[in-house]
Structures are given as structure tokens and as C-alpha cells.
Amino acid sequence: xxxxxxxxxxxxxxxxxxxxxxxxxxxxxxxxxxxxxxxxxxxxxxxxxxxxxxxxxxxxxxxxxxxxxxxxxxxxxxxxxxxxxxxxxxxxxxxxxxxxxxxxxxxxxxxxxxxxxxxxxxxxxxxxxxxxxxxxxxxxxxxxxxxxxxxxxxxxxxxxxxxxxxxxxxxxxxxxxxxxxxxxxxxxxxxxxxxxxxxxxxxxxxxxxxxxxxxxxxxxxxxxxxxxxxxxxx
Ligand SMILES: N[C@@H](CCC(=O)N[C@@H](CS)C(=O)NCC(=O)O)C(=O)O
Numbered sequence: 001x002x003x004x005x006x007x008x009x010x011x012x013x014x015x016x017x018x019x020x021x022x023x024x025x026x027x028x029x030x031x032x033x034x035x036x037x038x039x040x041x042x043x044x045x046x047x048x049x050x051x052x053x054x055x056x057x058x059x060x061x062x063x064x065x066x067x068x069x070x071x072x073x074x075x076x077x078x079x080x081x082x083x084x085x086x087x088x089x090x091x092x093x094x095x096x097x098x099x100x101x102x103x104x105x106x107x108x109x110x111x112x113x114x115x116x117x118x119x120x121x122x123x124x125x126x127x128x129x130x131x132x133x134x135x136x137x138x139x140x141x142x143x144x145x146x147x148x149x150x151x152x153x154x155x156x157x158x159x160x161x162x163x164x165x166x167x168x169x170x171x172x173x174x175x176x177x178x179x180x181x182x183x184x185x186x187x188x189x190x191x192x193x194x195x196x197x198x199x200x201x202x203x204x205x206x207x208x209x210x211x212x213x214x215x216x217x218x219x220x221x222x223x224x225x226x227x228x229x230x231x232x233x234x
Contacts, residue, residue, distance in 0.1 A: 171193065
């Protein structure tokens with residue numbers, strides 16, 4: 001059975017990491033049997049990031065490569081029917097969320113004081129003293145460096161919110177009144193979209209990104225549709 005290593009749930013979501021939630025969603029959508037390994041260690045992750053899987057003696061990191069592996073090994077029921085044009089669009093939206101919107105979300109959770117207070121409590125609240133006094137601040141410093149390296153961290157708050165809001169607008173406009181991102185049937189892009197949108201709409205961080213996403217009722221309806229179809233047990 002596939003073993004899924006990821007962070008423990010937080011913020012009332014299956015996972016407060018959009019990448020962990022993406023992979024768990026994908027596994028559920030693809031109907032692949034898996035078990036979640038509780039209290040997984042980041043230090044054992046093959047790429048130093050969560051999530052990763054173990055299957056048939058192999059450890060694979062990075063959701064994109066994990067999904068390539070799963071498709072190659074167990075078949076591709078979700079994306080098999082997409083046209084080349086739809087595949088291109090799906091890839092572009094995946095990258096929009098994972099390589100751009102993600103960093104705007106990270107900024108609101110880790111750098112903005114209200115977001116960081118919630119992140120600190122949710123992710124580090126159970127750490128023993130004295131670790132809980134300094135580990136969150138060390139992690140925050142590392143994330144500030146990553147944001148700077150990515151480039152988004154060089155902008156001011158208004159600009160970062162604006163970048164994130166425009167991504168959310170593109171998602172909402174493209175989804176429109178379709179039930180799923182590529183039409184009537186869910187595809188792998190929906191695993192990413194649900195994970196990212198739920199991690200904006202359904203978290204306690206009251207960011208301008210959340211407010212903006214809330215202004216598009218189709219995004220809330222979409223997340224509810226995905227939850228009832230694939231997470232009815234949670
Ligand atoms: N490209 C990776 C991104 C994974 C990622 O950024 N994971 C974050 C959590 S959302 C992480 O593990 N961060 C810990 C760290 O960077 O130390 C994927 O698709 O899996």
C-alpha cells in the first residue's frame with residue numbers, strides 16, 4: 001500500500017500545506033489505496049519538503065513527480081481524456097498556483113503579523129518550552145529568505161496581495177460556472193485547485209486573498225463540491 005508522508009492536519013483542513021492536501025486529494029480522486037503516516041518527519045523527506053510517498057520500496061518527493069509516478073504505475077484515469085490544449089491550460093494553472101499564488105499565501109501566513117500569530121499557534125503550539133519560543137521565529141526567518149530569493153518578498157504588502165488577487169481572479173474567471181476546472185469531470189488540476197482554494201477560503205487567516213476569494217461564490221461552491229465528492233468522510 002502507498003504510504004503518504006505529510007504534515008499533520010491543521011487549521012481545520014485535511015492539511016494546512018496546500019501541497020500535502022493536493023497529493024492526498026489526488027490519491028482520493030484516483031481511487032488509489034493509501035495510508036497516512038502520522039507525525040512524518042521533514043528530515044526524512046527525499047527533497048527536504050513535504051509531502052512524499054513510499055511505494056514498492058521507493059521513496060518519491062515532490063507532488064509533481066509523485067503524480068507522474070502514480071500515473072505511470074497505476075494508470076491515469078483522471079487526465080486521460082484531456083485534449084492537448086486542455087493539458088496545456090491545466091499545466092499553466094497548476095504552475096500559477098504552485099509557483100506564484102503559493103508564495104503570496106506564504107507571505108500572508110508567515111510574514112504578516114496576524115497570519116503569523118495563527119500559523120505559530122497552529123504549527124508550533126505543541127512544541128515544548130524553550131523550543132516553542134525560538135523555532136517559529138527561525139522558521140519565519142528562513143521563509144523570509146525564500147520569499148526574497150523567489151522575488152515576491154521584494155515587493156510591498158499591497159503589491160503581494162495584488163499579485164495573489166489577480167491569480168485568484170484568473171482562477172475564478174476560468175472556473176466560471178463549470179463544476180470542475182476542465183469541465184464536467186474532475187481532473188488532476190482539481191487536486192491542486194481544491195487544495196489551494198480551500199487553503200485560502202477555509203483557514204482562519206483573514207487575508208486580503210481570502211476576502212478576494214470570498215467575493216467569487218463559485219470558488220466556495222467549487223470547494224464544497226470537491227469536499228463532498230472526495231472528502232465526505234472528513
Ligand atoms: N514542489 C513541491 C513543494 C512542496 C512544499 O513546498 N512543501 C512545503 C510545505 S507547503 C514544505 O515542506 N516546506 C518545508 C520546508 O521548505 O522546509 C511539491 O510539489 O511537493
